[in-house]
Amino acid sequence: MDLTPPTAIILLTEGGWETARKLQALYPEALIHGLAGRVSGADITFQQTAQHLQELFKSQTPIIGICASAILVRCLAPALKDKLVEPPVVSVSEIGSIAVPLLGGHHGANDMARDIAEHLNGTAAVTTASDLHYNIALDSPPPGLHLANPEHMKTFTGNLLAGQKVKLLGESDWLSNSDLPFAEEGQLTIEVTTRDIKGSPDKLVYHPKLLAIGVGCERHADPSELITHVRENLKENKLSPLSVGTIASIDLKSDEHAVHSLADYFGLQPRFFNAERLEQETDRLVNPSDVVFQEVGCHGVSEGAALAAVGKTGMLILPKVKSARTTMAVAIAELPLEPERIGVPQGKLSIIGIGPGQEPWRTPEASQLIREATDLVAYGLYIDLLEEAALGKVRHDFNLGEEEDRVRYALDLAAQGKNVALISSGDIGIYAMATLVYELIEIEKRGEWDRLELQVTPGISALQAAAARAGAPLGHDFCTISLSDLLTPWEAIEKRLKAAAEGDFVVAFYNPVSKKRRTQLHAAKSILLEKRPETTPVIVARNLGRSDETVKITTLQELDPETVDMLTLVMVGSSESKVTSTNSGLKNWAFTPRGYAGKMQVTKKETEL
Incomplete structure (x- = not known):
């Protein structure tokens, strides 16, 4: 499993943008790092060049600096310790005519410089002796x-x-x-x-990398037992751990911690086969078992998985060996193994909130999970908002109102071994799809869903976006209420509205109106007016984070529900919320005091006394 961080393209001036974009086309996973104050629009912004470069270098991040070689050398000199573990560092001229591998030449920098030069129609200045004399970099062997x-x-x-x-x-x-x-x-x-x-x-x-290790284990077996079992048998049979090219098992074990821990130990991602595929290896098994067949549908897991991984031209060299709760077997392939072509990985469903949609308001974790995904499942507009981040992914567009179909499809797709991103705007855990994922898993109890890797990553919600654009209205206690009665009876919503009014919470209204629902916001306004002043600040925010964004601050009395639509979030302040202005009164800001100013005044008086 490749754990190398995404390549960092270092940009110190605006003049290198054209080259940076061409390099990002060559390395799609790469992120552009721009120097603050000099470069705008970069994926990542940094303040101190030397410090930032040293941090990247220590984290084994490949570095392409669009700058003079001397800058990279001076900045990285304090971090140079062991040439055996240094990442590739390449200097590229601003116009892309020269690519110089400075560090990690045999860890990818030489090849990277050649690839860059070919892509940019430039020259690679490779000076490594073995490359020049013998047309080979002995300390940079190919994959496998x-x-x-x-x-x-x-x-x-x-x-x-x-x-x-x-x-x-x-x-x-x-x-x-x-x-x-x-x-x-x-x-x-x-x-x-x-x-x-x-x-x-x-x-x-x-x-x-010719060896395939097939493994089986009891449910919740201790990972250390499986790792020790494999290590000891490799050693006893004088097989190098460095020749292990894949860890394989039956798909029923795709969520088994022990199997994943063993794969992590070898720096691999485990691969899985269904029982039908493993049963095809029965004639080649040394230890076929009717008991195993009765339990999982094939006559051998560890031997079958090892043989399935190496294919018809491979052979079993270590038949099944048992420990207390685990089994292992080893097969050897004719050619180096390519794990991505063997079986399927554990399916993964990333449940992602992308915020309002614009890239600067998307979390780095969300962006990383989208980069790793093979398939995107969402309401079509949300995928459109990803723009370049969606390129190269398989799109699965759904219409509004197809939420359950959308989630089922994402779960089924991930169960095929795909890396799926289920995407929603805002925070996917707030009035969105995340809860439906867990509801369906809980209700239907399907084994293939139960074995998936699930990860939820938050996004900036409309609540946060509106608050930030308007000032600081969430400075004290607040709540959110959805006014949609499609899934929640109006009686329950009304009860919550009265409780929020009584508790004097700042209230953010999601789903305030729709084409068919025009009365709920009117009712909410009336309920709140019973408990707080007519002058209470109200924020009406529409299309947050997009080109046609509008944010208006009005009062509870002046709020006109008829001007609100489904793309709008309405936030009503508490009785303590206020409005102030800056820029000589041209800009209004809403905020809800928490009492800091009052506390400071009391402290000041006590000090004076």
């Missing part, structure tokens, strides 16, 4: 191949550049197609193997 002893690379490369020959043990097209000086009697050795062997200054060891 892992260097076991990078600590010996410096000495090995020095001897290689001094003229020593290399003996190759094992097979790798990446190595064979290079210009390395191979010889059967070479003084240096490169070995490609799944065996757990040690390297040395004269021997580099590469482990191909």
Whole structure:
């Protein structure tokens, strides 16, 4: 599982925007980081360049700086400690003509510089010796191949550049197609193997990702038991953990903590097969079990999953081994495993509030979950509001009023192993879709839904947006009331209105009116007027965060419900709420005191006494 943070494109001046946009097209997951006061419109803004760059570097974030190389060198110099763990750092000229890999050359910077140069029709200034002499970066193997002893690379490369020959043990097209000086009697050795062997200054060891570990376990098995079980059996059979390319199991275990912990241990995402697919491997099982078949619908989980992962050309090399509550088996593939092509992952449903819709008011977590999603499910307008963030995603548009269909579809889609984002404007947990997700899961108790990974992320609600635009009306106790009686009887709504009036809460009204509901806001106004002054401030906010946004401050007496529609939030102050003005009276602001000013005055008097 790739845990690398999104690439950071560093922009220090407005003049680099064209290059930045081209780089973001090359690396869609990348975020543009702009220097405050000099760059506007960036995904992330920073104040101190050196501090920000060092924080990115320490978090292993790939860095592309659209600036002079010297700036990156001076800023990052205090953070340089271990070249074996440094992320790629590339300097790109403002017009994109030169790309210079400064750090992490063999951790992706050299390849990144070449890709950037090709994309921008520029030049990559790669100076790494092994790249230039032998057309290969030995400490930057391709996916599916892992260097076991990078600590010996410096000495090995020095001897290689001094003229020593290399003996190759094992097979790798990446190595064979290079210009390395191979010889059967070479003084240096490169070995490609799944065996757990040690390297040395004269021997580099590469482990191909050929091993698939199939696992099974009892429900709620201890993760440490499964991890220990796998580690001990790999060691006993002299198999390298670095050659493990996938962790696989039956889909009934897709939410099993032990299986996910084992995959995390190997830096992988577990993959799952249904019982029908595993049953196809029955003829290749060493330990078929009728008991297992009766329980889950296939004759073997750990052996079956391992074999299904490596395909028809692979073979079982370690049959099922049991611990108290877990099982494991190992199969070997003919070619390095590509986990994303094996089975399906655990399905994920991200339940996301995007706020009013505009990107600056969207939380970084919401943006990250949208980036990770394969499918977007929402009322079509909400997906439109995502603009570029929706590009490359599979859209599933629904109309208003299809909320239950929308949630069912999202749950079913995630149950297929998809990473699904269910999206709503505002906060998805406030009068929105999140509660319906859990209601349906609770009512229907479908196993495939129960095994999903669920994550709710908040958004800026209309309540917060209106308050921020109008000043600080939520400075003291407040409540929200939906005036829609489609799901809640009017009698219940009326009871809550009277309680809010009696309690003197600031009240935010959601769903104040619709084409068919025209009386509720009138009734709410009358109820509140019984308990608070006619001059009570009222905020009427429409289309918050959008180009046609309007925010008006009026009074409870002057509030005209007939001017309000479904795109409007109405917020009524408490009896303590006030209106003040700035800009010589041109701008009005609503606020609700909490008593700080009064407390300060009392404290001042006590001090004077």
